[in-house]
Amino acid sequence: APDSPEAELHAGTVDTDMPTAKLDRPRDDDELELERPVIRSRTSGPDPTSTSSLHDLQAPYQLRRLRRYRDIYPSDATANVEPSSSSMDATLFVVKTKTLQVDVEVATAEEHVEYALKDPIIQEYLLAEYPKDKLQEAMNSEMNKMDEFQVADVAATSSLTPEQLAGALDFTWVHRWKGNEIRSRLCVRGFKQHVDDIDDTYASTPVLLILKVLLVHALAVNWSIFTYDVTTAFLHAVLDPSADPIFVWAPEEYYPSNTTLWRLKRAVYGLRTAPREWQDHFAEERLRKNFKRLKSNGNVYIHQQFQIVILAYVDDLMIFGDPQHIMDFEKHLQEVFLIKRTGHLNEEGSKIRFLGRSLQRTNSGILMFEEPEYYMQILKELGMENCKEASTPASSTTPTPTDVDDALDASQHALYRRMVGKLQWQHLLRPDAAFTIKELARDLTSPTESSFRRLKYLMKYFKGTMHYKLLIQPKVRLDANTASDCNLVIPSDANWAGCPTTRRSTSGVLIEYLGASVHFVSRTQSLVAQSSAESELYAIGTAISEGLHIRSFLQEASFVRNMAIEVQTDSSSAKSIAKQFGTSRKTRHIQLRYLFMQDLVRCGIVQLTKIAGDSNPADIFTKFVKLDVLRRHLQRVGLVIDRSQDIFQVSTSWSRPNIQLMKVTSGSQCIKSSSTSSALLIGCIHMSVTLESDNNFDTCASTP
Numbered sequence: 254a255p256d257s258p259e260a261e262l263h264a265g266t267v268d269t270d271m272p273t274a275k276l277d278r279p280r281d282d283d284e285l286e287l288e289r290p291v292i293r294s295r296t297s298g299p300d301p302t303s304t305s306s307l308h309d310l311q312a313p314y315q316l317r318r319l320r321r322y323r324d325i326y327p328s329d330a331t332a333n334v335e336p337s338s339s340s341m342d343a344t345l346f347v348v349k350t351k352t353l354q355v356d357v358e359v360a361t362a363e364e365h366v367e368y369a370l371k372d373p374i375i376q377e378y379l380l381a382e383y384p385k386d387k388l389q390e391a392m393n394s395e396m397n398k399m400d401e402f403q404v405a406d407v408a409a410t411s412s413l414t415p416e417q418l419a420g421a422l423d424f425t426w427v428h429r430w431k432g433n434e435i436r437s438r439l440c441v442r443g444f445k446q447h448v449d450d451i452d453d454t455y456a457s458t459p460v461l462l463i464l465k466v467l468l469v470h471a472l473a474v475n476w477s478i479f480t481y482d483v484t485t486a487f488l489h490a491v492l493d494p495s496a497d498p499i500f501v502w503a504p505e506e507y508y509p510s511n512t513t514l515w516r517l518k519r520a521v522y523g524l525r526t527a528p529r530e531w532q533d534h535f536a537e538e539r540l541r542k543n544f545k546r547l548k549s550n551g552n553v554y555i556h557q558q559f560q561i562v563i564l565a566y567v568d569d570l571m572i573f574g575d576p577q578h579i580m581d582f583e584k585h586l587q588e589v590f591l592i593k594r595t596g597h598l599n600e601e602g603s604k605i606r607f608l609g610r611s612l613q614r615t616n617s618g619i620l621m622f623e624e625p626e627y628y629m630q631i632l633k634e635l636g637m638e639n640c641k642e643a644s645t646p647a648s649s650t651t652p653t654p655t656d657v658d659d660a661l662d663a664s665q666h667a668l669y670r671r672m673v674g675k676l677q678w679q680h681l682l683r684p685d686a687a688f689t690i691k692e693l694a695r696d697l698t699s700p701t702e703s704s705f706r707r708l709k710y711l712m713k714y715f716k717g718t719m720h721y722k723l724l725i726q727p728k729v730r731l732d733a734n735t736a737s738d739c740n741l742v743i744p745s746d747a748n749w750a751g752c753p754t755t756r757r758s759t760s761g762v763l764i765e766y767l768g769a770s771v772h773f774v775s776r777t778q779s780l781v782a783q784s785s786a787e788s789e790l791y792a793i794g795t796a797i798s799e800g801l802h803i804r805s806f807l808q809e810a811s812f813v814r815n816m817a818i819e820v821q822t823d824s825s826s827a828k829s830i831a832k833q834f835g836t837s838r839k840t841r842h843i844q845l846r847y848l849f850m851q852d853l854v855r856c857g858i859v860q861l862t863k864i865a866g867d868s869n870p871a872d873i874f875t876k877f878v879k880l881d882v883l884r885r886h887l888q889r890v891g892l893v894i895d896r897s898q899d900i901f902q903v904s905t906s907w908s909r910p911n912i913q914l915m916k917v918t919s920g921s922q923c924i925k926s927s928s929t930s931s932a933l934l935i936g937c938i939h940m941s942v943t944l945e946s947d948n949n950f951d952t953c954a955s956t957p
Contacts, residue, residue: 443527492517492530502515544563727766
């Protein structure tokens with residue numbers, strides 16, 4: 254009570270983080286006011302009833318950097334802090350309080366936590382690329398998500414030990430344009446995070462092979478396909494509270510005094526353990542709904558009863574199944590995740606992006622491709638926008654080692670590595686250039702002038718064939734309610750001692766599921782084969798290893814009941830070695846790890862068949878081939894030409910080597926093509942093109 258003899262005036266100094274700021278103890282009780290304290294957060298806005306809030310909107314951020322004191326004022330007291338004058342440069346503050354009888358330990362340390370600013374402080378260098386108002390809006394939106402998910406507890410530096418302060422991490426902002434809006438992400442600089450076991454940071458990602466297999470099966474059983482995106486996926490995962498706490502310095506754009514830290518409670522982007530935490534959290538949520546996580550690929554979840562398949566790529570989901578069951582499942586997802594639908598592949602012409610590739614639905618299948626802009630960017634970096642086109646990925650002449658082959662300088666070496674890395678990213682969509690890209694990648698450590706010339710030659714080929722697309726189209730229809738019996742057809746081939754320097758061979762493998770090409774391999778063998786039969790045997794071993802992976806996946810998913818692996822080879826000697834038991838006098842040097850195929854053949858899992866050399870499509874994965882050989886096999890490996898793009902540009906690169914000019918009496922010229930499915934007649938005034946196919950794309954086996 255104010256009139257009590259035990260009444261005592263309690264006042265203190267409030268640190269405003271300004272050197273000249275000062276608080277005077279009030280002297281006159283008549284000036285004291287009593288009202289309940291109002292704690293204003295960053296997002297709630299100013300209190301219109303507070304006197305200090307009138308100055309808060311006008312004062313610069315230095316005057317708004319106030320700190321909240323814990324346990325200084327009781328619940329019935331107020332600390333109204335306001336400038337002593339209306340000047341914007343005022344630094345003198347007056348505290349109006351009320352004399353109350355409270356139990357306060359004078360020796361108690363005052364732990365203070367800084368307020369977060371309502372709007373961030375924008376660095377000057379960012380304003381050159383982003384408008385200030387949009388950037389502030391994007392950053393405030395990200396901070397609001399942090400508040401919604403309760404990402405962290407705020408802690409003052411005085412409450413932490415020196416060891417915790419020394420191990421505190423930092424935040425950084427990542428900004429990028431997404432359409433007309435700015436996407437801002439608050440990330441932890443996790444490379445400084447201490448992890449006891451590096452294996453705890455591992456999180457698997459799906460491979461393109463599994464996506465192709467799922468697309469083929471979905472088309473065969475007539476499933477619907479939808480894609481979804483989980484907003485701020487990592488923030489859904491809760492960190493283990495029993496583990497060592499992770500402290501991060503609060504973002505300085507909102508906490509400019511650098512005296513506040515966050516104790517993380519959720520997996521913030523940038524943490525080394527965040528991908529693993531999110532993947533485990535998503536798996537736990539799926540298991541609660543009776544989904545089965547496949548061991549053959551940890552990113553695939555299957556619900557056997559409702560026949561729903563989920564392929565998860567971090568925060569991107571592709572869901573296969575009956576449309577009604579998917580709609581019901583979508584409602585459940587919205588209850589546990591912030592999720593939105595991003596597209597589908599259920600109608601002709603529908604198009605999505607998934608796993609970094611473009612997918613488009615056609616009347617008979619799904620096209621998988623890379624946008625032409627991707628190739629044009631590489632051509633631009635190489636300065637080859639106006640280069641001529643090439644008809645093959647590389648010259649079919651066998652390269653010979655030369656003693657004089659200058660190495661690239663540092664700048665050209667960096668350019669070579671960057672360009673080949675981009676080609677490696679998309680090579681799984683271009684089986685016609687798989688061997689060429691593999692050979693370029695072998696020279697990454699020490700490329701030479703000849704390596705750079707081969708790179709440029711390949712880009713000339715891509716300029717004329719950038720509209721080639723991989724067609725996913727099964728030739729067999731299945732019943733979605735029953736598991737069927739089918740085989741994997743895997744042609745294999747090898748080029749014995751194809752490398753002129755190391756004399757190592759190259760294995761080539763093509764995998765077909767339900768008649769559709771789902772995977773191919775072009776790989777240099779790790780051992781030097783002493784005969785062509787031995788190199789072909791190693792290629793068969795590679796084919797069986799790749800086939801066993803797909804077989805395990807299909808059987809675990811209950812897509813098939815019984816599945817045999819049919820390996821096709823054009824080597825009778827390798828076929829005989831694989832079918833016999835043990836080694837002979839001529840094969841005793843072959844390592845035992847390549848003879849596991851003998852047991853698989855004897856138990857019926859693997860079937861070996863003979864294929865003619867001219868009909869083996871795996872031939873294009875083992876060496877540089879001529880144009881006629883390349884054209885012969887492209888249809889089987891799944892490449893088609895999209896005629897909705899620039900068909901004439903694509904077709905000219907194929908027709909040029911086979912063009913014959915013949916003079917006619919009318920003054921016109923007839924271009925005669927060796928292809929029987931096309932005829933081009935160019936006159937003095939007009940040009941007519943006759944095509945047999947009525948589809949939107951044509952197979953590469955026939956020149957349009």
